[in-house]
Amino acid sequence: MLTQKRENPMSVRSKNALAEMLLKLMMYKPFGEISISDITGRAGLSRQTFYTNFQKKEDILVYLLHGLFQRYLDRLLAARPAAEELLIDYFIFWGDSRDFLSLLFRQNMGYIFQDCNRAFFIEDTDGLNAIFTCEDWQLPYIKASIAGVTYELLYMWITRDRGLTVDVLTGLARNLLAGKMFEKVS
DSSP, X not given: OOOOOOOOHHHHHHHHHHHHHHHHHHTTSOGGGOOHHHHHHHHTOOHHHHHHXXXXXXXXXXXXXXXHHXXXXXXXXXXXXXXXXXXXXXXXHHHTTXXXXXHHHHTTOHHHHHHHHHHHHHSOOHHHHTTOOSOTTTHHHHHHHHHHHHHHXXXXXXXXXXXXXXXXXXXXXXHHHTTOTTSXXX
């Protein structure tokens, strides 16, 4: 999912224009009612350009999420946080993309974020693996647990925010991952 390769600049511009238009349309129209013609027509691009870059509308959202996850990974690799700090960085990063995530979740497209989140954590990323100090056989289980907990807490935070801070959310995640589900978080 997160590989660095140089893309054709025209393709990047086309993808970005299609993505921008899809997001604009999603603000006032249900995702299921948005056609590829709506996206391409308003972006001033041809259907052929769409199909050169994407197979279906959902692929645009995956493209956007891959870009965000790549930025998050770059940020992690630059900071090299301890495992405990990973959760704080996660919620801060995605909190900064709250409007985009809110749009996805309101449009019942959260499953796309969930799939990308799962792939991000479970994929064998050397930089991410280096954060954890555990035995090799434990790593996939730890990463799968983090993928599930982070997605579910983030979803609840974005869709039902009750004024929770990143610290409280991180405390909840830590308790859940440590098996302390019934301990009070302050």
